[in-house]
Amino acid sequence: MASVIRRGTFMNKCPHHRPAPHQPSPAGPTPSSPPQSDFPLTHTGSGRIIPIMTFLPFRHISLTLTLAVIGGIVLPSRTHADDTERVRVLPEDTGAALVNPGMGWTLHYYSNVPTNYGSKLAPSDTIDFFPGLSTIYLRIPWCFLEPEEGRFNWALLDTPAQRWIDRGLRVAFRFTTSENWNRSGTPDWVVAAGAERVFYKFGEGPVPEGESPLWDPVFDDPVLIEKLDRFLEAAGRRYNGNPHVDFIDVGTFGMWGEGHTHMSSAVPESDLLRIQKLHIGLHLRHFPDTQLCISDDFVGHDRPGTDFPITEYALAHGVSLRDDSILVQPSPRQWYHAELAGHFWPTLPVILEHEHYGSSILRDAWKDGGQLLEAVEAYHASYLSIHWWPQEFYDKNKDLIQRINLRLGYRVLPTEITYPARIPIDSWFTVDWTWANRGVAPCLPGGFPAITVKDDQDGIVAVLVDENIDMARLQVAPPDQAPHSTHKSEFRIGHVAPTVQPGTYRVFISVGMRDGTPQIALPLSDGDGHHRYFIGDCQLY
Template identity: 20%
Template sequence: MRKKVLISFIVLTVVGLSFLISTYFMKRSIYKRTYSYSDNILANPLMGYAPSALEDVVSDDISLVYVDITWKELEAEKGVYNWEAIEEENQFARWRDEGKHIVLRFVLDYPSDDRHQDIPEWLTDEMADPGDWYRSELGKGFSPNYADENLISYYQRAVEAMGEHWGNEELISFIELGGLGHWGEWHVDLEAGIRQLPDASVREQYIEPWLSAFPKADLLMRRSFKAAEKYQLGLYNDMAGHLTSTNEWLDWIESGGVYDQTGEKDLVAMPDAWQESPIGGEFTSSNTMKTMLVKNLEQTVHLIRESHTTFLGPKIAQNVSDNKKGYNTVLKNMGYRLWLSAADLKESGSSTELTMTWKNSGVAPFYRDWQAYVYVQDLTGRVVEKAELPLELTSLLPDTEQTVSVDLTTKDVADATKNQYRISIGIVDPMTGKDAVYFAVKGQEEQNRLVLFE
């Protein structure tokens, strides 16, 4: 009996030791590394300043440019679209080659110093009641009758045409839904004798065609309309940096309210909209850059952060000596800031498990499901393994983290600790097919492929 007990004990001991040994060798940590956060400027895609696409020179931090198109520019002759002229003037080929993306706005009324109209004459000829000429403090121009059925029908055709021409590529990444009002900002100067904008059911007809025409772009609205909530759209603020106006805009987002142009209770609370859809806009023209970037810099940054702003343009902070600090400070407080706090290599049977902790220390998410990869390179720099990361970039909200793991099958990848291999990560822009995102990691801020081990 005692002999049987002894044998059982020995068997259990051997089995237990075998289990411990196998577990040890199955996932044995062979190398760990931690990384430090950097608050340096990052020239990252789909965020930051968006100057006019007409500019000859842009600074190195620019990854977005802004394009506005009037209907008259697009379709001066009925059914004939001026693609070539628009693309040439706005340098589409250049920005595509440089990997920069576009913010687009389609405008029907752009006030200026001269009497003019921004919708084509052939269209007004077909409208029984085309609209209102105006002269106000905002400038001169022509405000179309937005309730006109002909106008709406042709508008939808124009949007469909733009979608067929531009909507299936990644170049145009954000669309600020213009269409209605001065500058496409969904308001008109009623004191100038202009009729009010139509009711919500009519206004929604200016939104719907964009949804299918540009499936790869994020759409943004000037206010938190019910339609913005319905279609999960982003928002934009063309008075960024102006305390009163921005606080009013933030109050609409927080609490909803009455649309002052029509008296409808059409503004709804969308306080978490930024978690799913981007916030854009541009700096106000009501304050000087010196006021916003020097005197009231702390206030400006607070408003930018409270808005969870991803991009601003075409009126942007001026990158000149007097404003340099303010320019950089605002830029560092827009958009996402992705980085890794730690990485760990473990032996796992015939493969090596790489585990990483990803963080976002920005004010907004990254709004694209771009694919992140792990690269294993040999001593010659040749990529011997490229593995997809199971990472949900869009759900990496500010001040959150995700831990992700991937198995690497390269033989002896553990020798990365002996300078046999370099292991790095990158996020690929589908427009260029190249790693495009810079990480907020000290010492590697200018590398769009973050080195983990070498």
């Protein structure tokens, strides 16, 4: 008895993968071995049939099927019951960076200041060199988006956004009302309409008018709230529930949208919670179908702890957390709220923003960058910022970026799959598969595994989905400790229709919607360009 073993790495690319003509194995049998044709075999992807004994030091192999080798194609013996003739697949992680829903690197195209950090990019430059980039982050003051009441400058957002949407990527937003590099983030016409404001010196607090050009709106002023509500209503019509929008920050309260005023207008502590809830509520009203998040500075920029009324309120309303920012200061003050993130990451995506890369280096907070990976682990981050000129950041941190990509967000893959080598048409058969999530965050979008059977013209013959297996339920763990989850699924091909002809077909695996539409990239080779991955052949009869 022997088994068909197919490794997860195939060199030949779909859609027309076929084994090359048989070549002799470079290693003959040892004196104690059975005859060569009786060895358990594996397909390496190069077309060679190699004794599986080569791999025994690394994998335990169960023997279940006698093989015949005919013209370079491995065929199962017909002497046993079909469901006992099993193909066993041991996929291997390719190490590739993944671009998936609800995770990835976010490029600060606008970082409050419109020239930071996308202004050096040509219109055609979508930084395709950066592995794992998924989201373009546009953080911009309200005053630039509505310079006149009711007249909007949406091109400021839509023009850069479409450059990446055309490439299949996504965007995220923050609209701010308070800036220290500009007189304000709030349009002047809001004040002209009667809204109150507070002048301040940055880092010192409120001052009389005339002593500083900088001003904050009174964040609960009725005129401000009315005008802001109308702006967010207009933004919501465009971006709420938009499939290209990953998340929107609640950014209309506090300096740079971070939810604090200790360096500007110094809102009294007694008013903070009420006003913060007011601004969260405005966003919930106009973006009910979009993931929202607040800065960790809503609780205080350096206030440690895990339980705060404002984060409890946010969590209760499905609003997630981002840290603005880590690595501003050297260790041990490199971040403050990893434990706070523990309330959010099991059910909501946590977003990490590091300090402007150049500033972090100048303060000696960056070091070798290793603490950025430590932060990804500590926060169980789904997203991580590129908070600098992207080419320079990439060039100086390539190895770090690669290591982060193996952990950032979720990293779902099958570690073992077995299925029948011969499958009777219109009869039940089983697939046994083991899954793991090697990322730091849960697969929050969820996804269901599917087997897709194709013919040699890449035509889809059968799509088989197990809706009882949701990747969102896979547990996460420290590196190299991801727990495995094993399942048995029952499927049937060709029941009623479509018509299925007997023959040899190719088997692909994917994760996605309940209807079998693939949505999640897996770290596997031999993809078909649609997130389906070739794992072997089967014979339908």
